[in-house]
Amino acid sequence: MRFSSRVPQRAAFAAAAVAVLLPLSACGGSGGSGGSSASGSGKIDGSITFQTWNLKTGYKSYFNNLIADFEKKYPGTHVKWVDQPADNYADKLSADASGGTLPDVVNVSPDLGAPLAKAGLALDLDSDPAAAKYKKEYLPGAWQSSQVPGLKGTYAFPWYLNTGPMFYNKALFKKAGLDPNKPPLTYEQLFSDALTMAKKSGGKVATLANVPTIEDFGRYGVKIMNSKGDGFTFNEPKGVKLLSEYVKLYKAHALDPQALTATPDSAGQKFLTQAVAMNPGSALDLGHFKTQAPSLYKNIGITPQITSTGKVNMYVMGLMVNANTKQKATSIAFAHYVTDAKNQLTFAKKAAIFPSTAGTLDDPYFTKEDGTDTARVRVAAAKSLKTAVNYTPVVFSDQMKTELGNEVAKALQGKESPQAALDAAVKSCDQLLKQS
Template sequence: MRISRRILATAATAAVLLPLSACGSGSGDSSSSDSSGKVQGDISFQTWNLRANFKSYFEGLIADFEKKYPGTHVKWIDQPAEGYADKISADAAAGTLPDVVNVSPDLAAPLAKAGLALDLDKDKAAAKYKSEYLPGAWAGNEIPGLPGTYAFPWYLNTGPLFYNKALFKEAGLNADQPPKTYAALFTDALQIAHKTDGKVATLANVPTIEDFGRYGVELMNKQGTAFAFNDAKGVELLTKYKQLFDAKALDPQALTATPESSGQKFLTGAVAMNPGSALDLHNFKTQAPTLYKNIGITDQITNTGHVNMYVMGLLVNSRSKEKPAAVAFAHFITDAQNQMSFAKKVAIFPSTAGSLEDPYFTKEDGTDETRVRVAAAKSLKTAVNYTPVLFSDQMKTALRNEVAKALQGKESPKAALDNAVKACNQLLQQG
């Protein structure tokens, strides 16, 4: 797991290419045994770039687990962020995959398909813990095309949407009623662009696969075998973005925007809305006091009523020789008490049911951190992971390229999405 400014925003970008013939049947069948039984023996636990900042925390957790279950021993392995996906792939191929592995959903998918990830829904000892987690978090570790769930939900993240109240007021909009749906967003964005003669855009980024999900588009077919975001609703969304782009309600440089460049646009008042974090709010306070005084915080725009969340999990190796201990340890790390403890050390959110009701996530104390934390925690209670588990970096690039063609008028929105879906489906078959 990467702990950084964009915690989890890029954690699921690495792709794992497993030689399935070397790993297993490829059927996703991990029903070889039931992990019920005495919790004992030696297990290995692999994390993703955590030792440098959280060494004492995890050593303490391991000691507590070993004390709770005499006769167990946990070997902690921490891998660097660089090459983490390749390391998992190599271990899977060599049969040396650790007993418990820190994964994002896209890293779990090929392991599940290769039969190396324990299906928690099928395993009696693991399934009993399902009710302890938020439904959306548990579902975040489902794999399209396979029945079951393949990792314990660990921590979650999301971010609020910031908006400039002064720009809304100047455009004749109610600054205390920011848009909640895409229809309202498009209406407000066009009004802001019109009132400022195109000098102020509302958005600085082109639509991503998450936007299509939040718009209500069915991203894949029910079988999880093909992408489907080129349906009528998907075309409708891209057509609306084309209208924004032509009216300069979408920043002209959105085609090449980065999170940093979008943030700078918002900082200088060239853009009226932008996603962010507590760190951004602090920067507004120090670098743009006028903006800070006029800052509004709202939920992500959605037609579904559910914001997007990023999910991290702990996968149990289905071939672990000490499966009862591996399941018990994965649950121990992700139980409510330990997730809450971890959440207070770094700006993430627990995936356990009821944890977000804790005053830590519901009470503001006047600081920037709590303003954002409370807003994000509230939205997470019903959030979902809109990024398809099988949507790779190459697919993201294919979609972005076709969206750019549509916005520039080189292709119709329908043709652009047809081409994007075709490219993504070809990549899906190759994977």
């Protein structure tokens, strides 16, 4: 899925962030800075280090002003801002964690925060009264996104979010005898409409250009992991049902024949040439359609992500507090300050992302269109975020995604049954989980 701003693109939030589990040990870290206050003093003063992930280039003034305002609000505090490049960010976190030099407040995606939490280096916000009191300020799904299977607690303040709507081609829906004003909202509706469109077009028009990912299993209502968080369960009957339906789509050409090797760009090109009827996208795509494919642009419909749970998927960034910081009170206060409703709204308007704080999505910026393509997509996406969840387990690594993708391809090609394919994927993912 492509997004409309540089911030989401540099990580694609957890979906495309470096997901390899860091080789951490629960060594005692000194925190990123010194200071006069003890960790448990409760006094907000002293110096802390705040680390972001490739944000200085576009948002230097914003963060400098934010830090200055915090230091003014809490005299005696000093925040040192360190911004790391996107490349090798996971390796940098690993080195800092192992060397005991992890900053006091760290920008992480859920998958990068999970190994830090497992190593005892991320503060459990739920068990610390100074942090837990802020829980009600955030969207429930956003707060839960930094919870780690097998551990109790929440390990990062939710920061900015993203999600994306689905685009669909009204003209293709109408040509297939489907109501162009009633696009599919659930997977059941999607499967039915996709088969109809393939039949009506003689297999020339597919509805989708992408194979199912772990997010699709989540949105379909499949239980991804067991309650202990030590094993995957997406090979349950509902998971097999989902993959079986995709097999039907693939055989009928309702799923594009090139879906097995599709990339976001190639899928977008299929939609652009009107060979595919639905595709996720962003405001940038709308602008591209307007200039490159006017006939498509005038027939563009915007609808929420397909989901049979009633909740769409979201991508999350958070701020983790170092469990070993010497300035716990100041670190918690600053992490909350950066992620409070006022500052999240300001940042969202600058970075074209979405806030994770409860009620902020009711701001007119997220509810009223102004005639631009950007606002059109922003309003559509914001509607779904209030109840959105992160369906990708924080421990689901890139290797696991590859294993699942390989087995899905075998099922679609008829080389394995859907049950056998998912059994094999679960087995491989369980082995990778144990290795981590």
